[in-house]
Amino acid sequence: MPNDRKVIGFTQGGLVLIESGSSGLEFWDIDLGRTIAKLDAPGASVKWLTRGHTLVGLSDGGLLSIDLDRDHWLPDLCAVNDRPYTDGERKLLPDGAETTPPCRMSD
Incomplete structure (x- = not known):
């Protein structure tokens, strides 16, 4: 895995969440073995965390929350x-x- 990426969590639904760069996030489907979605917050530095089935993004622009x-x-x-x-x-x-x-x- 490239140095700018790190696994930040897993969901009960079979997704692996991978932080990419300073604001990006990739959603990998374990069963499909590939990325199914990408999320980016351009111009913002985001720290992604998982809490249960919720993805939380702490950014300089505020709090982001996504139901997983x-x-x-x-x-x-x-x-x-x-x-x-x-x-x-x-x-x-x-x-x-x-x-x-x-x-x-x-x-």
Whole structure:
């Protein structure tokens, strides 16, 4: 692992949280063996900590708090994404991927 990265925590949902640089954070999925998300707070120095299922960022701009429970993510993400894929998004899907609306919350 490069010197500017360090593991800061693990979640019950199978994520490894890796601090990257002075403000970055990578979310690694253990089952997939790859990064699934990156978070950066440009221009801010952030110290990331995990407390239970909450990620806390202590920054010079204030306190950041992110719920890491995957069961809580889906309703929030789907509230803003309950729609069919756009043509551009569909082109980015891997061959054989499901093309129906990702959340299918309304029929």
